[in-house]
Amino acid sequence: MSGDERKKYYVSVQAGQILRDQGAASYELEVLANDEEFNQLQVMFEDLSSMDEAITGHYNYAVGTLQDLPSDKRMNAGYDAILRDIYLFIHEHGTETTRKHVEAMGILDPGRL
Template sequence: MSVDERKKYYVSVQAGQILEDQGAASYELEIMANNEEFNQLQVMFEDLSSMDNAITGHFNYEFGTHLSQTSDSQMNGGYDAILHDIYLFIHEHGTASTQKHVESMGLLDPGRL
């Protein structure tokens, strides 16, 4: 596949997966992406997973006797920002049915689409 050649990928936001094989696992959305775009989405999923782990650690730490310097809203805001970027990317690279589905979720600002 050339650098600019796009192919179809099957995406599960819930599982944080980008699949080449439609039957490999459950997926919710379809995108068309080249290698660079595939890697970009993969990094966003890794960032989301890292943030999820940080939030888990934050709440476990806060639950003990220690006080955290980072507020719950800051932690959740970071997670939400990454998730928003993922859905924006998926909308931009999605098939027509994927774009329609993402729009129906109401997560993105219609003025930015």
């Protein structure tokens, strides 16, 4: 099988998973991707998980303070940017049903679609 051949994957953004087997776990979206694109999406999910861990650690450190720390907005903006990139990727590589679902969510800038 060539690395350029597109295969169907089942994606759970909430769980941060890309599944090859439709029945392996619950999923929300379907994409068609080659090996390189699969790896690209996997890296984005790893980045999102790392950012989530950093935010969680940051808030655990800040427990008891009543003020937002200066980096809160930057961290949240970074998380949101990665999440938007994931949904943009899913939209670009998704099935017709997936693309319509992502568009209906209204989280992507229509100029980027």
